[in-house]
Amino acid sequence: MKKREAVKGAALIKTIACDSAADRPRAEALARALGLELAETDPAPDTWHLAVTPERLELRQCGPKAPGPVFVDLAGGRLGYRGPRVSARKEPLARAVGIKGGVIAPDVVDATAGLGRDAFILALLGCKVTLLERHPVIAALLADGLDRAAREPELAEAAGRMNLVRGDAAHWLADHPCDVVTLDPMYPHRDKSALVKKEMRAFRAVVGDDEDAAQVLEASLQAARERVVVKRPVRAEPLGGQAPDFQIPGSSTRFDVYLTRP
Structure with missing residues (x-):
């Protein structure tokens, strides 16, 4: 593995x-x-x-010029502000995974869980979310963040819909069909002049690039009964050169949607 x-x-x-x-x-x-x-x-x-x-x-x-610490925070920061205001109508991610008013939210597998932010938004919207993370250190950060969120009364219900699994996405998906798979893979960073935010610098240093992202996309397309959603930089090529069925645009990122339902 x-x-x-x-x-x-x-x-x-x-x-x-x-x-x-x-x-x-x-x-x-x-x-x-x-x-x-x-x-x-x-x-x-x-x-x-x-x-x-x-x-x-x-x-x-460590070091005098080191950035601040990276940790999973589902209660504070942007998520703390957005949490009470999350709605399917306003969230591009919700539209991408197919959440609509009056329709039961799909079960979602977040195959590249990272710091859990997108998964938490989906959980707030009623989705049951399986978070896959193969790097043991990132998985430990996620487990800690989920445990703290579960102890917050206003977050406990959403946190209860999130299940963390440490493992390789392509292998896990082969044995676990699901409704929707979401992907937000790391990609080779070539713009050396860009100021990359703290979390992304840490992930690139500790995790490296997801060089098997195209293979994970193929495994996701085989596992998802309804669709696969890939988060991409707004100007990036489609993952693996595979054109999506449609896109949900944003200011700096977009969601490429691949429909898998027959």
Whole structure:
């Protein structure tokens, strides 16, 4: 089974740290589960590591010019603002997966779960969402974020519709037919002058590019009973050169929709 950490150019996470003695038991448990070393001193500059804090699990880079930590936050930030305002009519993603008023929301497999933001929007709209993530560190961040969301009264119902599975999407989909599959693959970044946001820099450094994205699309087309939705940069070519049935445009991204229903 292909693992993201084996992708050429991806940084290898070797250590996990904790910010307080009270967090040490949890850090030790995660170290055993993920095969990491528990850091007894500050990690070396320019390296990446996991950190257990009293509030959450974080992915950090060390060094004076390092960006801030990356973590899964389904309650705050943009999602915290959008959550009460999410509606099928206003969300391009909802239209892309086929959510319509008066129609039961489809079961969705998010085959490239990442930080879980798109999956959470779909869960807020009533979809049952299976989140697939093959990189163990990203899966750990997701598990931590989902656990925290489940403890928030206003988020618990949506979080209960989300199920995290650590595994390779192409292999998993071969045995699990579903209504809809969504994909948001990493793609080779060639514009060196572009300012890429913190999370994307971290993903590119730690996860690498999804070089098998076209193969995952093929597996998704075989597994989905209704459609496959691929999130793409607005000017990017269709994934694998395969033209979609239609597109839902946006300002910086678009959704390519492939219908699979006979």
